[in-house]
Amino acid sequence: MKLKDKHIVLGITGSIAAYKAAVLLRALVKEGAEVQVVITPSGKEFITPVTLSALSGKPVISTFFGSNDGTWHSHVDLGRWADLMLIAPATASTMGKMANAIADNMLITTYLSMKCPVMIAPAMDLDMYKHPANQANIQKLQSFGNIIIEPDSGELASGLVGKGRMKEPELIVDKVLHFFEKKKN
Numbered sequence: 001m002k003l004k005d006k007h008i009v010l011g012i013t014g015s016i017a018a019y020k021a022a023v024l025l026r027a028l029v030k031e032g033a034e035v036q037v038v039i040t041p042s043g044k045e046f047i048t049p050v051t052l053s054a055l056s057g058k059p060v061i062s063t064f065f066g067s068n069d070g071t072w073h074s075h076v077d078l079g080r081w082a083d084l085m086l087i088a089p090a091t092a093s094t095m096g097k098m099a100n101a102i103a104d105n106m107l108i109t110t111y112l113s114m115k116c117p118v119m120i121a122p123a124m125d126l127d128m129y130k131h132p133a134n135q136a137n138i139q140k141l142q143s144f145g146n147i148i149i150e151p152d153s154g155e156l157a158s159g160l161v162g163k164g165r166m167k168e169p170e171l172i173v174d175k176v177l178h179f180f181e182k183k184k185n
Contacts, residue, residue: 001031001032002031002032002177002180002181003028003031003032003033003176003177003180004031004032004033005032005034006032006033006034006083006084006180007033007034007036007081007082007083007084008028008033008034008035008036008082008083008084008085008086008176009035009036009037009038009078009081009082009084009085009086009110009114010024010025010028010035010036010037010038010056010086010087010088011037011038011039011040011085011086011087011088011090011094011107011110011111012037012038012039012040012043012047012052012087012088012089012107013039013040013042013043013087013089013090013091013093013094013107014040014041014042014043014045014046014091014093015043015046015089015090015091015123015124015166016046016123016157017088017089017123017157017165017166018043018046018047018089019046019047020088020089020166020168020169021047021052021088021089021169022047022051022052022055023169024086024088024169024172024173025037025052025055025056026055027169027170027173028173028176029055029056029057031173031177035056035058036056036058036061036078036081036082037049037052037053037056037058037060037061038060038061038062038078038106038107038110039052039060039061039062039107040062040094040105040106040107041062041105042091043062043107044062049062061078061106061110062106063106076113078110078113079110079113079114079115079116080113080115082114082115082116083116083180084116084117084118084119084176084179084180085110085111085114085116085117085118085119086118086119086120086121086172086176087107087111087118087119087120087121088119088120088121088123088149088166088167088172089121089122089123089166090120090121090122090123091122091123091124092122092124092128092129092131092134092137094107094108095120095122095134095137095138095141096133096134096137098111098112098120098137098141098146099136099137099140099141099144100137117145117146117147117179118145118146118147119146119147119148119149119172119175119176119179120141120146120147120148120149121149121151121166121167121172122138122148122149122150122151122164122166123151123164123165123166124151124164125156125157125158125160125162125164126156126160126161126162126163126164127162128164129151129162129163129164130162130163147175147179149167149172149175150167151163151164151165151166151167152165152166152167152168153165
């Protein structure tokens with residue numbers, strides 16, 4: 001329970017690697033973290049909010065308002081609540097929006113409201129990952145103080161082989177644990 005009393009916002013975007021977010025979420029909760037999932041609309045095409053809610057014990061947030069009752073989901077409150085924001089997987093589209101403050105969904109507005117450190121685990125095809133525009137966005141995000149969890153090389157969903165695979169969930173959890181351990185010292 002190394003993450004006891006830690007509040008983590010887990011952002012999930014529309015990548016095939018979103019299936020790994022369930023394993024990541026479960027591992028964070030097992031370590032004692034309280035995790036609030038914020039998912040993009042396209043993220044819900046890859047993994048269901050029901051799965052994520054069952055694993056986190058909290059309703060998943062994907063819109064500004066509750067669909068049935070008009071409840072307001074405050075990105076500002078999430079930004080003040082969190083000890084860490086972790087976006088895994090992070091698509092090129094989401095990172096571009098983050099780098100340029102294009103606040104067109106709940107995940108981006110939450111990111112822009114964060115008062116805590118942000119870790120980003122990119123996931124995309126190798127050509128997208130190495131594209132100069134994407135690399136410029138990654139550098140820009142790093143210049144803002146964001147921590148990039150470099151993707152791995154290997155077989156990608158496209159069948160191609162190269163750098164772009166989201167880091168495996170257990171390795172991301174190790175980075176989160178190391179981050180909080182380092183913060184203590």
